[in-house]
Amino acid sequence: MKFQEVLGQKSLCAAFPASLKSGHVAHAQLFAGKSGYGSLALALAVAQYLLCSNQGDDDSCGECPACRKVIKGVHPDLHFVYPVVKKKDSAPVSDDYLQQWREIVTSPYFSLDEWIEKMGGEENAQPMIYAAESANIIKKLSLKPFEADCRVVIIWLPERMNEECANKLLKILEEPYPGTYFILVSEQPERLLTTIRSRTQMVIIPMLEKGVIAHELGRRYGLSAERGRWLERIAAGDMVKAIELLNDESNRAKNREMFISLMRLCWTRDMVPVNRWVNELADAGRERQKRFLTYASEMLRENFMRNLNKDEIVYMTPEEEQFSVRFAPYVNENNIVALFAAMEQAAIEIGRNGNAKIILTDLCIKVMQNIRPTT
Numbered sequence: 001m002k003f004q005e006v007l008g009q010k011s012l013c014a015a016f017p018a019s020l021k022s023g024h025v026a027h028a029q030l031f032a033g034k035s036g037y038g039s040l041a042l043a044l045a046v047a048q049y050l051l052c053s054n055q056g057d058d059d060s061c062g063e064c065p066a067c068r069k070v071i072k073g074v075h076p077d078l079h080f081v082y083p084v085v086k087k088k089d090s091a092p093v094s095d096d097y098l099q100q101w102r103e104i105v106t107s108p109y110f111s112l113d114e115w116i117e118k119m120g121g122e123e124n125a126q127p128m129i130y131a132a133e134s135a136n137i138i139k140k141l142s143l144k145p146f147e148a149d150c151r152v153v154i155i156w157l158p159e160r161m162n163e164e165c166a167n168k169l170l171k172i173l174e175e176p177y178p179g180t181y182f183i184l185v186s187e188q189p190e191r192l193l194t195t196i197r198s199r200t201q202m203v204i205i206p207m208l209e210k211g212v213i214a215h216e217l218g219r220r221y222g223l224s225a226e227r228g229r230w231l232e233r234i235a236a237g238d239m240v241k242a243i244e245l246l247n248d249e250s251n252r253a254k255n256r257e258m259f260i261s262l263m264r265l266c267w268t269r270d271m272v273p274v275n276r277w278v279n280e281l282a283d284a285g286r287e288r289q290k291r292f293l294t295y296a297s298e299m300l301r302e303n304f305m306r307n308l309n310k311d312e313i314v315y316m317t318p319e320e321e322q323f324s325v326r327f328a329p330y331v332n333e334n335n336i337v338a339l340f341a342a343m344e345q346a347a348i349e350i351g352r353n354g355n356a357k358i359i360l361t362d363l364c365i366k367v368m369q370n371i372r373p374t375t
């Protein structure tokens with residue numbers, strides 16, 4: 001990544017090249033700031049500048065073979081260390097997940113959760129940097145740089161090192177490894193050993209400048225300036241957070257469409273489109289199905305409250321309100337309990353890995369029976 005491709009952070013991007021070129025940069029740096037501020041992106045830009053064989057005064061060239069390798073994450077003198085999830089029996093090291101890392105790091109604005117998902121870890125997994133990692137670093141550093149005059153070790157989220165690894169890293173930072181730059185990219189530097197902090201030069205990565213996120217959301221997703229500014233304000237200068245908020249919105253919109261069509265189809269009792277609806281959601285995977293069922297229960301609750309004229313505790317978006325105007329009267333004390341139970345039952349069975357098509361068909365029949373009883 002070139003400095004000019006880093007989102008915002010203009011003053012840091014302007015200052016780095018000159019100080020890197022003049023050698024006025026400590027060999028161990030600690031970038032402190034959220035991933036969404038671009039701390040990892042900056043680390044990559046610094047690495048690329050250092051390794052570029054055709055560096056300009058203010059940026060790497062982005063085109064030489066060295067730059068291309070950095071961009072793909074395959075430069076032999078650029079090493080990465082990052083937290084990983086435990087495999088069955090052995091303690092893993094970063095290299096076990098190198099392929100996944102190379103893919104995710106091409107767009108270096110992501111959260112730890114996204115990284116866990118990329119590794120195929122459980123939702124509540126606690127990735128760590130294990131002790132075996134330090135031996136791995138030492139082994140790599142015992143060799144001469146392969147292609148460049150220097151090499152760079154980027155350690156993402158060093159606060160997730162276990163104690164043994166942290167102590168070994170400390171020894172590595174104390175050793176002089178000529179031509180070797182360490183960049184520790186930390187979201188919680190206060191959790192690092194003070195001895196590690198004292199051996200590094202801290203660079204505070206501030207939140208993104210006003211307007212940067214709104215502009216990027218417009219460029220990437222075609223968002224209007226107004227929506228972009230709204231998300232930017234809620235995300236407080238954090239690009240990762242802004243993308244999360246946006247994804248939540250689009251999930252919600254998808255769920256809303258599915259909910260509205262389920263209710264309409266069940267009302268008309270036309271089995272062919274109902275079947276199509278079932279197949280669509282059955283193909284979408286269990287996590288999507290569970291999220292939909294949670295959403296549907298929420299919407300039933302909101303519409304029931306609306307029907308009871310409890311508007312002060314109704315929480316709906318304008319689009320949901322629009323549907324609710326006509327739909328709310330059909331959610332009442334005669335069917336709310338049965339409808340809730342149907343959603344809950346489906347969620348339980350999906351959670352038990354039951355056959356999604358059978359479960360969702362059963363759900364549709366129950367909704368039909370309750371939303372417009374025949375007798």
Ligand SMILES: [Zn+2]
Nearest residue numbers: 052061064067
């Ligand atoms: Zn280059």
